[in-house]
Amino acid sequence: MNDDRYTCVDRDALDTETAYRLIVGCVVPRPVAWITTVDEQGRVNAAPFSSFNYVATSPPMLAVNIARRPGSGGVKDTARNIERSGEFVVNVATEHNMELMHRSAAEFPPEVSEIEALGIPVLASRHVRAPRIALSPVQMECRLDQVVRLGRGINTLYIGEVVAFHLDREVYDGHRVDSVALRPIARLGGPLYAGLGEIFHRPMLQKPPGGEGWAGDPASPATKPTKPMKDPS
Numbered sequence: 262m263n264d265d266r267y268t269c270v271d272r273d274a275l276d277t278e279t280a281y282r283l284i285v286g287c288v289v290p291r292p293v294a295w296i297t298t299v300d301e302q303g304r305v306n307a308a309p310f311s312s313f314n315y316v317a318t319s320p321p322m323l324a325v326n327i328a329r330r331p332g333s334g335g336v337k338d339t340a341r342n343i344e345r346s347g348e349f350v351v352n353v354a355t356e357h358n359m360e361l362m363h364r365s366a367a368e369f370p371p372e373v374s375e376i377e378a379l380g381i382p383v384l385a386s387r388h389v390r391a392p393r394i395a396l397s398p399v400q401m402e403c404r405l406d407q408v409v410r411l412g413r414g415i416n417t418l419y420i421g422e423v424v425a426f427h428l429d430r431e432v433y434d435g436h437r438v439d440s441v442a443l444r445p446i447a448r449l450g451g452p453l454y455a456g457l458g459e460i461f462h463r464p465m466l467q468k469p470p471g472g473e474g475w476a477g478d479p480a481s482p483a484t485k486p487t488k489p490m491k492d493p494s
């Protein structure tokens with residue numbers, strides 16, 4: 262095999278900017294957590310984060326990496342609020358809420374609530390003070406479990422336990438979440454976002470918890486596409 266077509270960027274050539282550009286270009290697509298928190302005055306903050314995923318299922322846990330502000334090195338409002346209150350809500354970013362979600366990433370001063378400035382409608386949460394964004398079909402109330410400082414101090418990983426899922430019945434039939442109806446958007450490298458695009462179907466080869474979608478259970482509703490998908494052959 263010919264190795265000539267690859268560019269190798271070794272750790273010695275990796276300043277922070279290059280590392281950022283490469284990692285956000287290579288780890289794609291990323292789901293976007295639109296996170297709500299409250300400050301000590303009760304003001305609601307909202308901002309998007311795509312260095313985000315689920316990291317545990319028993320109990321369910323999510324993790325988000327929040328960086329220091331480039332240049333000033335200041336702590337972002339979301340990070341400060343999570344550390345102070347121990348709580349946050351992850352609202353799933355979708356095609357329907359993308360514009361407002363994106364605008365909420367602007368650097369608003371800490372005393373300005375993005376919720377008020379942008380007129381984002383919210384609903385009360387059950388367990389945490391931070392409200393849920395009513396434009397999102399899935400909202401997950403989280404309690405902070407661990408704070409992990411990473412590398413040279415720019416990044417901190419916040420791991421939270423999901424203490425309540427709120428699921429719009431348009432996307433949840435009481436059993437599973439319909440990924441297609443959810444219409445999630447993903448972050449790519451640079452300023453790019455993507456929708457779901459083409460969906461491929463393959464039965465799962467190892468039995469997941471509950472068994473849905475498993476190759477040994479072809480009658481499972483999860484093995485039937487909700488809209489035409491590419492032929493698995």
Ligand SMILES: Cc1cc2nc3c(=O)[nH]c(=O)nc-3n(C[C@H](O)[C@H](O)[C@H](O)COP(=O)(O)O)c2cc1C
Pocket residue numbers: 293306307308309310311312313326327328329336337338339340363365366367368369448
């Ligand atoms: C789609 C998207 C994803 C983002 N992901 C992250 C991320 O994972 N980590 C991060 O620190 N900042 C991320 N940002 C930047 C923050 O949203 C931005 O710094 C924001 O001003 C933080 O707001 P806050 O100070 O109210 O917390 C992202 C921005 C956008 C638009």
